[in-house]
Amino acid sequence: MQFTRKGLKAEGFAGFRPIQDLETMRIPQGTGLFTVVAPEDFQPRFLTKSTAGVFKKKEPSLPAAALAAEWVDNAAVLYVGKAGPGSKGNRGLRRQIQEFVDFGQGKPPGHWDGRAIWQLADAGSLAIAWKELPAEQLNSAEAACHSAFVAEFGRLPFANLVQARTRSGA
Numbered sequence: 813m814q815f816t817r818k819g820l821k822a823e824g825f826a827g828f829r830p831i832q833d834l835e836t837m838r839i840p841q842g843t844g845l846f847t848v849v850a851p852e853d854f855q856p857r858f859l860t861k862s863t864a865g866v867f868k869k870k871e872p873s874l875p876a877a878a879l880a881a882e883w884v885d886n887a888a889v890l891y892v893g894k895a896g897p898g899s900k901g902n903r904g905l906r907r908q909i910q911e912f913v914d915f916g917q918g919k920p921p922g923h924w925d926g927r928a929i930w931q932l933a934d935a936g937s938l939a940i941a942w943k944e945l946p947a948e949q950l951n952s953a954e955a956a957c958h959s960a961f962v963a964e965f966g967r968l969p970f971a972n973l974v975q976a977r978t979r980s981g982a
Contacts, residue, residue: 813960815889825941826869832936839906844944846909847939848891848929856883857933865920866932884965891971894954897947905942908941928971
């Protein structure tokens with residue numbers, strides 16, 4: 813897998829809408845993977861305080877040195893996440909991405925994966941791309957993306973602080 817816009821498109825990712833222009837109703841409701849992709853020549857500028865919402869009374873901001881240490885030079889993909897069906901079967905890409913964007917706008921999240929995105933000064937210019945996948949393929953697909961990224965760049969995408977793994981037998 814190539815972690816470029818062209819490579820993601822070849823893998824079936826669609827969308828590539830800047831966060832600031834994202835129209836939630838155009839995002840499919842099914843389960844799948846989503847990525848946050850930097851525009852060409854994006855240079856990170858880290859905010860002292862995150863725009864993200866507080867999670868379980870925990871401040872989402874990371875120290876600038878920690879953010880700089882997580883930054884992956886020459887990587888267009890900044891985050892890879894998944895959107896499962898949820899316990900009631902009503903989640904999916906549209907709802908997960910909307911919650912992710914709402915989190916960046918200060919609303920309290922149900923989780924805080926990808927929180928480092930919301931300490932980038934130009935987060936609104938980052939694009940969201942998605943790929944629908946059956947729910948039973950999500951864990952292995954996310955783990956495979958993380959592994960492939962690590963194989964290419966030697967580390968996880970910038971805002972993925974934990975590597976996805978498949979459970980044995982899954």
